Amino acid sequence: MEFTQQHFIALLPLLIVSATAVVVMLAIAWRRNHGLTYMLTAAGLVLALLSIAPALQVAPLEVTQLLQLDRFAYFHMALLLLATLACVTLAHAYLGEKPGGQGFPGNREELYLLMVLSALGGQVLVSSQHLAGLFIGLELLSVPVYGLVAYAFFNKRSLEAGIKYMVLSAAGSAFLLFGMALLYAESGSLSFAGIGASLAAQQSTVLVQAGIGMMLVGLGFKLSLVPFHLWTPDVYEGAPAPVSAFLATASKLAVFAVLLRLYQLSPATSGGWLNDGLTLIAIASILIGNLLALNQSNLKRLLGYSSIAHFGYLLVALIASEGLAVEAVGVYLATYVLTSLGAFGVITLMSSPFQGRDADALYEYRGLFWRRPYLTAVLTVMMLSLAGIPMTAGFIGKFYVIAAGVQSQQWWLLGSLIIGSAIGLYYYLRVMVTLYLVEPGIRRHDAPLNWGQQAGGIMLLAVAALAFLLGVYPQPLLELAQHAIFATL
Amino acid sequence: MILPWLILIPFIGGLLCWLVERFDQTLPRWIALFTMTLLFGLGLWLWSNGDYSLAPTPEAGSTWALEFKHVWIERFGINLHLALDGLSLLMVLLTGLLGVLSVLCSWKEIQRHVGFFHLNLMWILGGVVGVFLSLDLFLFFFFWEMMLVPMYFLIALWGHSSEGKRSRINAATKFFIYTQASGLIMLVAILGLVLVNYHNTGVLTFDYALLLNAELDPKIEFLLMLGFFIAFAVKFPIVPLHAWLPAAHAQAPTAGSVDLAGILLKTAAYGMIRFALPLFPEASADFAPIAMTLGLIGIFYGALLSFGQTDIKRLVAYSSISHMGFVLIGIYSGSELALQGAVVLMIAHGLSAAALFILCGQLYERLHTRDMREMGGLWSRLPWLPALSLFFAAASLGLPGTGNFVGEFVVLFGAFGQWPWIVVIATFGLVLSSVYSLAMIHRAHFGPVKTEGSLRGLDAREVGMILLLAALLVLLGVYPQPVFDTSLATMSGVQQWFSTAFSQLASVR
Numbered sequence: 001m002e003f004t005q006q007h008f009i010a011l012l013p014l015l016i017v018s019a020t021a022v023v024v025m026l027a028i029a030w031r032r033n034h035g036l037t038y039m040l041t042a043a044g045l046v047l048a049l050l051s052i053a054p055a056l057q058v059a060p061l062e063v064t065q066l067l068q069l070d071r072f073a074y075f076h077m078a079l080l081l082l083a084t085l086a087c088v089t090l091a092h093a094y095l096g097e098k099p100g101g102q103g104f105p106g107n108r109e110e111l112y113l114l115m116v117l118s119a120l121g122g123q124v125l126v127s128s129q130h131l132a133g134l135f136i137g138l139e140l141l142s143v144p145v146y147g148l149v150a151y152a153f154f155n156k157r158s159l160e161a162g163i164k165y166m167v168l169s170a171a172g173s174a175f176l177l178f179g180m181a182l183l184y185a186e187s188g189s190l191s192f193a194g195i196g197a198s199l200a201a202q203q204s205t206v207l208v209q210a211g212i213g214m215m216l217v218g219l220g221f222k223l224s225l226v227p228f229h230l231w232t233p234d235v236y237e238g239a240p241a242p243v244s245a246f247l248a249t250a251s252k253l254a255v256f257a258v259l260l261r262l263y264q265l266s267p268a269t270s271g272g273w274l275n276d277g278l279t280l281i282a283i284a285s286i287l288i289g290n291l292l293a294l295n296q297s298n299l300k301r302l303l304g305y306s307s308i309a310h311f312g313y314l315l316v317a318l319i320a321s322e323g324l325a326v327e328a329v330g331v332y333l334a335t336y337v338l339t340s341l342g343a344f345g346v347i348t349l350m351s352s353p354f355q356g357r358d359a360d361a362l363y364e365y366r367g368l369f370w371r372r373p374y375l376t377a378v379l380t381v382m383m384l385s386l387a388g389i390p391m392t393a394g395f396i397g398k399f400y401v402i403a404a405g406v407q408s409q410q411w412w413l414l415g416s417l418i419i420g421s422a423i424g425l426y427y428y429l430r431v432m433v434t435l436y437l438v439e440p441g442i443r444r445h446d447a448p449l450n451w452g453q454q455a456g457g458i459m460l461l462a463v464a465a466l467a468f469l470l471g472v473y474p475q476p477l478l479e480l481a482q483h484a485i486f487a488t489l
Numbered sequence: 490m491i492l493p494w495l496i497l498i499p500f501i502g503g504l505l506c507w508l509v510e511r512f513d514q515t516l517p518r519w520i521a522l523f524t525m526t527l528l529f530g531l532g533l534w535l536w537s538n539g540d541y542s543l544a545p546t547p548e549a550g551s552t553w554a555l556e557f558k559h560v561w562i563e564r565f566g567i568n569l570h571l572a573l574d575g576l577s578l579l580m581v582l583l584t585g586l587l588g589v590l591s592v593l594c595s596w597k598e599i600q601r602h603v604g605f606f607h608l609n610l611m612w613i614l615g616g617v618v619g620v621f622l623s624l625d626l627f628l629f630f631f632f633w634e635m636m637l638v639p640m641y642f643l644i645a646l647w648g649h650s651s652e653g654k655r656s657r658i659n660a661a662t663k664f665f666i667y668t669q670a671s672g673l674i675m676l677v678a679i680l681g682l683v684l685v686n687y688h689n690t691g692v693l694t695f696d697y698a699l700l701l702n703a704e705l706d707p708k709i710e711f712l713l714m715l716g717f718f719i720a721f722a723v724k725f726p727i728v729p730l731h732a733w734l735p736a737a738h739a740q741a742p743t744a745g746s747v748d749l750a751g752i753l754l755k756t757a758a759y760g761m762i763r764f765a766l767p768l769f770p771e772a773s774a775d776f777a778p779i780a781m782t783l784g785l786i787g788i789f790y791g792a793l794l795s796f797g798q799t800d801i802k803r804l805v806a807y808s809s810i811s812h813m814g815f816v817l818i819g820i821y822s823g824s825e826l827a828l829q830g831a832v833v834l835m836i837a838h839g840l841s842a843a844a845l846f847i848l849c850g851q852l853y854e855r856l857h858t859r860d861m862r863e864m865g866g867l868w869s870r871l872p873w874l875p876a877l878s879l880f881f882a883a884a885s886l887g888l889p890g891t892g893n894f895v896g897e898f899v900v901l902f903g904a905f906g907q908w909p910w911i912v913v914i915a916t917f918g919l920v921l922s923s924v925y926s927l928a929m930i931h932r933a934h935f936g937p938v939k940t941e942g943s944l945r946g947l948d949a950r951e952v953g954m955i956l957l958l959a960a961l962l963v964l965l966g967v968y969p970q971p972v973f974d975t976s977l978a979t980m981s982g983v984q985q986w987f988s989t990a991f992s993q994l995a996s997v998r
Binding site for chain 2: 370436482
């Protein structure tokens with residue numbers, strides 16, 4: 001095919017992020033400077049974010065067979081870039097030197113490079129409409145994350161988490177690849193729409209079912225859905241806090257977006273067994289994720305389990321698959337990303353400057369309110385938002401998912417969603433009330449005094465303010481999500 | 490424009506309380522007191538100026554004494570739609586009054602983090618006023634859930650932990666989970682109603698007035714009604730779903746108990762009268778015998794358990810379950826008189842339960858126990874307090890001359906025409922309520938003296954609060970006509986919806 005100027009404009013966000021990766025790499029080779037590397041990365045991400053505006057003018061546009069750059073792709077791309085930007089900012093606060101600590105002992109600059117590369121993979125993923133694009137994007141997203149998770153490699157937990165994630169993720173990819181091969185063998189096409197069309201024409205065979213099932217296993221690994229969730233708490237706990245944030249937000253967001261596109265464009269639901277399987281996975285994710293989180297005393301593990309449950313809620317909208325569903329997924333992802341960033345952000349700021357282990361034990365947060373009211377306010381809003389209480393963004397997301405569920409009459413899923421939320425409340429409230437309890441003789445663990453002046457602190461306050469504003473006046477987000485639709489074929 | 494201010498005033502006042510805490514420890518109390526007085530004053534001003542013969546009825550549609558509407562979330566047709574009629578006004582007045590009292594009764598009790606305490610207190614009350622005024626179902630749900638968070642903090646942070654270290658946190662969590670989970674069921678029902686209406690008319694709206702005309706399939710109507718009913722039943726509380734109430738009451742600080750018993754329970758009754766009955770009249774008429782039976786069970790179960798308590802606050806808490814049983818019977822009887830009686834009973838119970846909880850709080854401040862086995866003989870050791878307790882115990886058992894008597898009598902009298910057997914059985918509940926009320930007075934205030942030492946008498950603030958409540962309760966008992974007049978229009982509207990449904994039901998059978 002012939003590339004015109006329009007194609008380049010449409011690809012601008014991807015091109016800019018690629019260029020950023022190259023520039024950051026060269027800058028590191030030229031001179032190691034933590035601040036400079038951060039500035040370059042952030043500037044590149046912001047530019048890419050801004051370039052979405054001109055790109056939207058030419059959307060929707062098909063660039064080769066692999067990528068479909070429509071409003072849906074750009075909406076999730078914007079979310080992804082924002083999440084990456086936030087994670088990079090948190091990483092800057094986490095790694096940097098502060099009064100009272102010498103900062104991260106190893107090389108700092110490569111973390112930004114890895115994050116940018118991973119974000120690029122996510123961008124490919126959200127816009128891919130072809131199994132090859134899906135695989136390339138997914139690997140580009142995951143491989144840098146192995147390095148990120150094990151970034152604090154002199155810390156045993158981080159290294160262990162990195163290896164665990166690598167092995168399981170590679171196994172997941174293998175499943176995915178095998179599933180793709182089986183599908184291709186049966187349908188003779190790799191594009192989502194082509195697969196859908198050819199499978200709709202013929203009877204579904206054992207090969208197709210096995211193929212779809214294996215692809216589901218592979219994507220389930222990345223999304224840590226039950227029963228493929230076992231790596232989640234360990235990896236979240238072991239990875240440095242900003243990396244956990246990246247893993248919980250940017251990486252999962254991109255995978256879910258591509259899953260939604262796959263599900264919408266090639267509804268290989270003949271016989272309905274896929275729907276039943278997904279329903280079971282959703283119910284199991286909601287219930288098991290919430291139940292396992294109940295007794296966690298480690299905040300990162302708790303958030304890990306809670307993310308399993310949240311992706312269970314998202315599956316409700318995915319299975320609903322009609323009417324409000326795409327919109328609901330967009331809104332829920334946006335609110336979830338915002339909330340997770342806030343929660344992990346507080347952990348990051350509490351943990352910095354780097355001290356070997358992150359401040360992730362719940363007791364370290366006891367009585368935080370009376371020492372750090374603003375940081376606590378942020379975490380409180382995030383916990384309420386994760387629990388889906390009105391006046392926070394999380395409520396709007398949950399409202400949307402329930403609306404999508406009611407619209408397509410998924411009563412079993414709604415029932416488990418309600419039970420899951422009730423269970424979830426218990427541990428969110430436990431975290432929340434811990435922040436306000438005062439008991440004598442507790443260990444004082446403080447964030448650096450000037451946290452509010454750092455970029456990370458300001459960003460965190462902005463995230464909290466946004467979570468509150470979107471909870472009270474969600475109309476702008478809803479309009480964005482409403483227009484984030486697939487290109488009609 | 491005054492309606493949004495009724496909601497905003499407590500929210501702004503609460504924020505101010507928190508902000509000034511660092512300068513002065515007493516200033517938040519004064520700000521909170523001023524805020525609540527302002528709210529109450531505005532309520533009284535509205536009462537004297539408004540025309541409360543306007544209320545929604547089946548023929549006239551939705552007419553209101555005051556209305557406010559502003560677009561909020563266009564995507565779903567959600568508006569900031571507030572409106573006031575006689576029923577909402579009475580509830581707002583009750584909220585303002587009990588708000589003033591809950592600030593006053595925590596004047597000495599709360600010494601830690603005064604500003605943050607008043608922030609939570611004000612936000613609860615703001616949320617409650619929002620529930621009483623909102624006419625958009627989304628907005629209603631928004632406030633319904635929102636007020637849980639500050640209440641949670643109130644119980645978890647300033648509560649008492651009598652039975653072990655974490656009992657107040659457990660009580661608060663239980664309260665939150667019960668109400669939130671049932672709230673989500675209501676959200677599903679709300680969305681179901683909205684989407685059915687959207688399916689029929691093509692208009693996506695959460696507006697009360699439009700949804701009143703939604704045409705529902707009887708089976709779906711029944712399910713949706715059940716969704717609303719469960720959410721209200723938890724807060725009411727109706728017996729199988731009441732388990733959070735005694736714990737929350739026992740562990741809450743005095744102001745928390747006053748708000749819980751006085752106002753939060755009333756939001757559930759209000760929700761039934763405003764939403765469950767008019768939106769689903771046929772299903773409600775169908776369900777009425779079951780609801781009234783549940784009310785009967787509540788009356789007896791609450792009374793029996795109340796009698797068995799040793800903790801004085803738990804005793805009062807269980808008595809609330811018993812009293813709310815009468816309210817439930819009044820609401821579902823389908824008679825205008827009984828509905829009006831239910832409103833009077835709600836107000837009277839709000840006043841008397843608040844007074845009893847304040848008295849319990851004052852006892853606790855002096856004795857540092859709520860266990861009645863360790864009290865006894867207080868009549869000779871304390872002036873004022875035992876006598877006043879006796880008065881409110883008598884009010885609670887329905888002594889003529891108090892508002893409770895008027896309420897219970899009118900409920901039973903109104904319901905008798907259609908449901909003679911239920912009324913006959915419910916009347917025996919009154920006997921049990923005298924048993925536990927008098928037992929409370931006997932155990933706490935009479936008998937041998939258990940502990941030595943002199944007890945501090947009541948100061949002017951404490952006596953003043955209680956006397957004010959006593960005076961209002963007697964006024965309500967002797968001259969309840971203004972309340973009847975104000976709630977008349979609303980209640981006759983609800984009754985018309987309901988009686989049409991009843992007659993249809995009768996013709997089917």
